Amino acid sequence: MLSKSFVKNVQPTDRVCRYNDGRDLYLEVVPAGGKWWRQKYRFAGEEKRISLGVYPDVSLAKERERREEARGLVADQKNPMEIRRAQKALLIENSCNSFMEISREWHGLFSPKWVPGYRHCILRRLEMDVFPWIGPRPIRTITAQELLVVLRRIEAPGTKDSAPRTLQDCGRVFRFDVATGRADRGHPALPRDSCEPLWIARACVVPTPGIPRPNGVCPAGPDAAAKLTCPFGSRVPSLAARATRP
Numbered sequence: 001m002l003s004k005s006f007v008k009n010v011q012p013t014d015r016v017c018r019y020n021d022g023r024d025l026y027l028e029v030v031p032a033g034g035k036w037w038r039q040k041y042r043f044a045g046e047e048k049r050i051s052l053g054v055y056p057d058v059s060l061a062k063e064r065e066r067r068e069e070a071r072g073l074v075a076d077q078k079n080p081m082e083i084r085r086a087q088k089a090l091l092i093e094n095s096c097n098s099f100m101e102i103s104r105e106w107h108g109l110f111s112p113k114w115v116p117g118y119r120h121c122i123l124r125r126l127e128m129d130v131f132p133w134i135g136p137r138p139i140r141t142i143t144a145q146e147l148l149v150v151l152r153r154i155e156a157p158g159t160k161d162s163a164p165r166t167l168q169d170c171g172r173v174f175r176f177d178v179a180t181g182r183a184d185r186g187h188p189a190l191p192r193d194s195c196e197p198l199w200i201a202r203a204c205v206v207p208t209p210g211i212p213r214p215n216g217v218c219p220a221g222p223d224a225a226a227k228l229t230c231p232f233g234s235r236v237p238s239l240a241a242r243a244t245r246p
Helices: 004-011 060-075 079-097 101-113 116-129 144-154 162-179 198-204 224-228 238-244
Strands: 017-022 025-029 035-043 046-057
Touching: 017 060, 025 060, 035 060, 046 060, 060 079, 101 116, 101 162, 116 144, 116 162, 144 162, 144 224
Parallel strands: none
Antiparallel strands: 017 025, 025 035, 035 046
């Protein structure tokens, strides 16, 4: 078996040298000076070799742990090399299918049909309120609880419509991911009252009921805003609902 001092001090020669550590693990020292940990094993009647890391990035103790893991896989009739390739492919797929990458792809595909202000507003909202928290995450692994935390972070007095708008944008990204065949589930299910509905949030900021807003939206009647902000379960006049919905 090799010792820590030997592994640290062994010098390269003019040819490749291999130093056995037992149980098919060995240290390979190349003329250029690199020290590679390698593992031999037999699978389906063939001898195979797998690299387990480079010294000193991976210590002798860590390499022995990896050796036992590899031997355990072989004992279970699993090929360590194929498992590593599958893990690498999954890592690449997840990095390409992060929430940020899918969001930018969705935005780039549909934004040419939008007016410039709306296009900029949506991307800015995602970049400021969502990407810093869940942007690098693989989109298929994001849970409802994580999305709810994002929404709670951006809720603040005077910006009642930010959370529902962000939830709406995220939902469109999740549905786009499903539509393009990269996921088999859509929007993480959130409770209905996880954030205030967008059309109620809009009604809360109406300055004076009955006076048209700059965008042409006008609540129906002097008490429309009060009716719209009543507890869930109360009846909302259909005309007021139509007037305040996006």
